[in-house]
Amino acid sequence: MFDDKDLVVADGDYNRQIGQISIPAFGSFPLNIRVRKVLLQVVRELYQHKVQNDRNETAATTEDGMTESERGTVSRQFLFSLIRREHSTPTGEKMDLHLIIRPRIQARLRVLSGMTYANRPWGIIPAFKPVVAAGFATGAYGLIFPTLWKLSGAFELLRFLGLMIAAIFSIIVWIIVSHNLWERPAKSNDKFVRKLYNRTTIATLTVAVLCYYITLFVLFLLTVLLFVPPSLFQSLGGLKSSVEFWNYTKLAWLATSIATFAGSIGVGLENQEMVRNIMYGYRQNQRSKYYRDQQEENSNQKSN
Incomplete structure (x- = not known):
């Protein structure tokens, strides 16, 4: 949830006794601890306000409608947190409970x-x-x-890193292009939200491809350790010193990067609907499907 460009963690309405929280605003780890803290705070404030109204208490209140005890609870709860309390939105609407993340750069990262x-x-x-x-x-x-054996012995560390980054980048681009995962400018989407979706797509695919890359690396490392004799590796690989574990690591690393380049072509063979179900939530998939159907309907009307 965004209020203008402020990331909203939680909202609450005392009179209607309604509160809501936004799970993605809590970041990743430790997710449960953060959600529990804010959830208890929202419920506590709604309950305290209801009890106060029911008993017709005449406690001294501040200008925002909170008692001093409530304000102290909120201040202690989020003293060392990025969560800040606002009593009005950028449009001037008064809010009973309105928790946002500041500064905004931290909010976007979160x-x-x-x-x-x-x-x-x-x-x-x-x-x-x-x-x-x-x-x-x-x-x-x-x-x-033995070509890969020789290359693994001749390559420097920067070449291995560069090849790995290029391989990961290629498979990410291929997935995005082949499955139409990039949000394009349209009347139905906001520029700020569209950029956020695209960044999330890149971040999600980066983590996914890293998992894929590590899985392949472990498989190749076990393979070369089991099936490549040290003496043969030294002679055919052109190694001047005796074979060490680092030599096997570099060979597996090179094979993983080459295999990732090849795997990027195979990604396009997967079912597009399955990929979108993994990348997007149910509601976002429904919205995307609705917009695609509208575009197809408009194009069919123009052609007719």
Whole structure:
């Protein structure tokens, strides 16, 4: 929830006894602790206000309608937190309970991590089992030939890092393009929210592809440790010193990057609806489907 560009954590209406919280505003870890703290605060304030009205108490109140005891509770609760209390919105609307995140740069980072965590990017790995299998088969086939062995011994650390980043970037771009995950400008979407969705897509896919990359790396590392003899690795790989664990790590690292490049092509073969279900929540999927249907209907009307 956003109020102008302020990230809203919680709202409350004393008279109607209604409160709401926004889960993505709490970030990722430790999510349960943050949610519990704010949830108890919202319920406590609604309850205290109801009891006060029922008993017709005449406690001294501040200009925002809170008693001094309530204000002290809120101040202690969020003393060392990014959560700030506002009593009106940027449009001037008075609010009984209105908790936001300040500063705004921290709010954007928090909601980005919260939305990414809500997407559960690690759930993409089971859905892309064929891609993992294709990537592992490609890398395993390449390990048969000594070319990768020689390259792993000749490459410097920066080359390994550069190749890994390029491989991860390529598969992220391929997933976005092949499954139409990039939110484009339209009358139906706000620019600020659209940018947030696109950043969340990139963050979600980055975490997912890192999980994919680590899975492949572990598989390749176990493979080369089991099936590549040290003496043969030293002779065919052109190593001047004896083979160490770091040499096997570099070989598995190189094979993983090559396999990730190959796997990025296979991602486009997956079912688009399945990918969107992983990337987006139910309501966002419904909204996207509604907008797509509208665009198709408008294009059909123009063609007719």
